[in-house]
Amino acid sequence: MSPSELPWTAPSILSRRQFTVGLAAVALSASRLARADRRPRPDVLVLGAGLAGLSAALTLKRAGAKVVVLEARERVGGRAYTYNELPDNPEIGGVEIGNSYTRMHAWASEFGLDIEPSKFPRGLTVHVGGVTMDASEWAGSATNPLAESEREIAPNRLQGHYLRQDVPLMRAELWDSPRSAAIDVSISDALRARGASEAAIELINIAGTHNHSDRMSALIPWRSVRMFETETGVGRLAAGTDELPKAMAAELDAAELRLQAPVGEIEVGKRGVSVTTHSGEFFHAAQCICTLPVGCLSDVQIKAPLSTAQHEAIDAIEYTKVSVALMDAEPFWEDDGLSPNMWTDTPLERIFPRTNRATGDIVGLKVFVNGDGTDAIDTLSDQAFASLAVDTIRKIRPASQGRRLEVRFRHSWGRDPFARGGYAAWPPGKVSAYRSALREPVERLHFAGEHMALDAPGMEGAVQSGERAADEILRT
Numbered sequence: 001m002s003p004s005e006l007p008w009t010a011p012s013i014l015s016r017r018q019f020t021v022g023l024a025a026v027a028l029s030a031s032r033l034a035r036a037d038r039r040p041r042p043d044v045l046v047l048g049a050g051l052a053g054l055s056a057a058l059t060l061k062r063a064g065a066k067v068v069v070l071e072a073r074e075r076v077g078g079r080a081y082t083y084n085e086l087p088d089n090p091e092i093g094g095v096e097i098g099n100s101y102t103r104m105h106a107w108a109s110e111f112g113l114d115i116e117p118s119k120f121p122r123g124l125t126v127h128v129g130g131v132t133m134d135a136s137e138w139a140g141s142a143t144n145p146l147a148e149s150e151r152e153i154a155p156n157r158l159q160g161h162y163l164r165q166d167v168p169l170m171r172a173e174l175w176d177s178p179r180s181a182a183i184d185v186s187i188s189d190a191l192r193a194r195g196a197s198e199a200a201i202e203l204i205n206i207a208g209t210h211n212h213s214d215r216m217s218a219l220i221p222w223r224s225v226r227m228f229e230t231e232t233g234v235g236r237l238a239a240g241t242d243e244l245p246k247a248m249a250a251e252l253d254a255a256e257l258r259l260q261a262p263v264g265e266i267e268v269g270k271r272g273v274s275v276t277t278h279s280g281e282f283f284h285a286a287q288c289i290c291t292l293p294v295g296c297l298s299d300v301q302i303k304a305p306l307s308t309a310q311h312e313a314i315d316a317i318e319y320t321k322v323s324v325a326l327m328d329a330e331p332f333w334e335d336d337g338l339s340p341n342m343w344t345d346t347p348l349e350r351i352f353p354r355t356n357r358a359t360g361d362i363v364g365l366k367v368f369v370n371g372d373g374t375d376a377i378d379t380l381s382d383q384a385f386a387s388l389a390v391d392t393i394r395k396i397r398p399a400s401q402g403r404r405l406e407v408r409f410r411h412s413w414g415r416d417p418f419a420r421g422g423y424a425a426w427p428p429g430k431v432s433a434y435r436s437a438l439r440e441p442v443e444r445l446h447f448a449g450e451h452m453a454l455d456a457p458g459m460e461g462a463v464q465s466g467e468r469a470a471d472e473i474l475r476t
């Protein structure tokens with residue numbers, strides 16, 4: 001397939017693509033060269049300054065390579081994002097650091113950042129079918145739609161109840177192996193095979209960390225179970241998750257880290273990789289590591305001999321939609337005696353208490369909506385969402401009437417153009433094929449990021465993949 005046949009579209013791209021005649025192209029090349037001469041000539045371009053991009057860049061820089069990191073946002077960290085405008089510094093993205101996250105622990109320790117054991121909220125309030133109850137009342141509730149054998153299981157534990165036992169995946173690192181193809185089934189099918197009722201699957205779909213259980217492979221939760229089976233716990237970066245990417249970025253100078261530089265085009269040539277940003281800035285290096293989430297690649301014009309399988313994977317991989325909202329709340333839970341930790345079948349899905357990191361006091365609420373449920377709220381204006389959130393909480397927790405409740409911030413990861421979601425939601429039946437397609441470097445263009453992790457999920461997968469891509473380059 002020639003570059004001009006590639007199906008990429010880049011909506012707001014570059015005036016230089018309007019040049020179609022040879023003369024203009026020559027003039028452009030000359031001006032590009034002149035511009036390129038004035039800036040540092042990196043050995044490696046790293047696209048994206050999330051945990052994968054920064055771990056790749058630091059690994060390369062420390063080994064003596066010249067790097068330039070191009071990041072679309074005005075901040076580093078990507079999906080590791082702490083909202084520092086509120087006193088409790090709540091997390092909008094990645095939080096939990098498994099004790100088995102060896103590389104995350106190593107980087108944090110190197111920068112003197114403490115990882116403290118996570119504290120989880122006590123109790124659970126369930127709201128289903130218009131009735132609010134303590135989780136202890138769930139089994140006997142008239143609104144509990146579950147089969148007799150599963151009535152006692154709280155809605156937030158249903159998926160784990162069925163998928164954490166008798167995991168057919170032998171080891172975490174086999175999750176994308178062709179040997180696992182026979183168990184690469186949808187989460188829905190895995191649940192049914194283990195006896196879950198349709199009512200249980202419906203509840204799981206309300207707040208499960210997938211868009212819909214029909215569309216994500218059960219290999220993903222099974223990988224997590226295997227990965228975490230030796231776990232003795234999880235922790236959090238005491239000062240906020242984003243302190244790690246910030247500390248990593250501080251090791252790069254201004255010429256090495258370019259913020260607000262969204263990549264519009266990547267061109268792989270015989271002598272290296274050229275990258276052009278939306279504003280028309282041009283960069284060239286012998287090698288390039290692309291850590292952009294797969295969902296974002298569709299917005300970038302890639303002129304490279306990608307295989308048909310790579311095109312198919314990039315088009316087909318969904319990202320889990322997640323929307324987060326932070327609310328200030330006076331402590332109405334002290335009045336009704338129910339936990340502020342809520343699982344609901346309302347549009348707000350799950351609501352967690354936010355705590356002051358130092359004192360442990362509850363200072364507000366965090367609304368967490370997953371999957372297809374985000375479609376309804378993401379289309380609302382801030383004002384309409386705020387009304388919905390406040391009205392919903394007042395309805396399900398009447399004790400909040402007359403108490404202050406206010407939305408302070410919201411973020412949709414699904415609508416974030418530089419994330420397109422929370423995690424790669426690998427579709428059932430395709431895990432091995434898509435993973436092996438994307439793992440292949442395209443000549444001098446290497447891929448890294450959470451979606452390229454070998455066995456670890458989330459942030460650990462991101463840093464491991466970045467280090468691995470850097471090592472690949474250093475070996476050559």
Ligand SMILES: Cc1cc2nc3c(=O)[nH]c(=O)nc-3n(C[C@H](O)[C@H](O)[C@H](O)COP(=O)(O)OP(=O)(O)OC[C@H]3O[C@@H](n4cnc5c(N)ncnc54)[C@H](O)[C@@H]3O)c2cc1C
Pocket residue numbers: 047048049050051052053070071072073076077078079080092093094095096097261262263264291292293296300322324413417418419421422423448449450451457458459460462
């Ligand atoms: C709500 C939520 C909760 C999570 N909870 C956990 C958790 O508890 N534990 C855990 O381990 N993981 C968790 N994760 C996942 C974890 O945060 C991510 O897997 C990890 O941070 C991904 O790192 P990355 O470097 O691969 O990608 P990213 O952090 O997404 O980095 C990619 C970078 O590329 C940039 N970019 C995108 N497009 C362009 C472009 N065109 N040009 C230039 N730059 C571009 C982005 O701005 C971004 O900075 C969570 C994620 C979310 C969203």
